[in-house]
Amino acid sequence: MLTGMPSLSHNEQQQAAERIRELMEGGMSSGEAIAIVAQEIREQHQGDRVTVIFDDEDDE
Structure with missing residues (x-):
């Protein structure tokens, strides 16, 4: 989601x-505003370094 x-x-x-x-107050839907x-x-933030951590552990 944050990729x-x-x-x-x-x-x-x-x-x-x-x-x-x-x-949204201007009438836009929340999805469109987001x-x-x-x-x-x-x-x-173009060119900034983005770090994404994936948790591969199963929660069983």
Whole structure:
């Protein structure tokens, strides 16, 4: 789910959530608002190193 997304600071996360709320208040669906904000974040952080950790352990 987080593949290709940079790590965000707490402040950046709050700004993203506020941007999503603003778009939704303007009548946009939550899914569309999230997609737009995710794309904006990707563009702003282009070239940043992204670390993704996969947990391969089975929870049995």
